[in-house]
Amino acid sequence: MSFKLAAFGLAACLATAGCATKSAYISGQYVSPLQFQSYSCSQVTEEALRISERSALAFKVQNAKARNDAVAAGVAMALFWPAAFFVGGNDANASEVARLKGTMDALEAASIQKHCGLEFVRAPLPKSL
Numbered sequence: 001m002s003f004k005l006a007a008f009g010l011a012a013c014l015a016t017a018g019c020a021t022k023s024a025y026i027s028g029q030y031v032s033p034l035q036f037q038s039y040s041c042s043q044v045t046e047e048a049l050r051i052s053e054r055s056a057l058a059f060k061v062q063n064a065k066a067r068n069d070a071v072a073a074g075v076a077m078a079l080f081w082p083a084a085f086f087v088g089g090n091d092a093n094a095s096e097v098a099r100l101k102g103t104m105d106a107l108e109a110a111s112i113q114k115h116c117g118l119e120f121v122r123a124p125l126p127k128s129l
Contacts, residue, residue, distance in 0.1 A: 019070055020066040020068075020091075020094065021094060022062070022063055022066045023063050023066075023097050026062070026094055026098050028098055028101030028105050029095075029102040030102055031102035031103045031105065032106060033107070033110045033113065037110065037113075039110060039114075041111070041118075044107055044110055044114065044116055045118060047107055048104065048107045048118065048120070051103050055097075055100040058097050059097060061093050107120075
């Protein structure tokens, strides 16, 4: 009995380890604010709006991947182990999310350095993992 419990625990760890990460838990990749040094405040604003729109789509895609991976991992653990092969994990979209977050951080730093007075609002982290 303890062997089955240990095997189930190991399978659960392996199945969930490969799951895609929700966008809220992906850290931003460093992007230097120096690339925005020559921008005016209005250009910083326009670029921030453009990156924000792209981020919304990338975050939506990443969260859908995380949700689908969680379902596949749950099915794999509970019913049908071959479903574990459908757990995709993080891919290029997760890298894009990290890059977009880093770009937004760099734009915020450029805005502060130029005294643009822009307010960058971040969504709060979800209460549950």
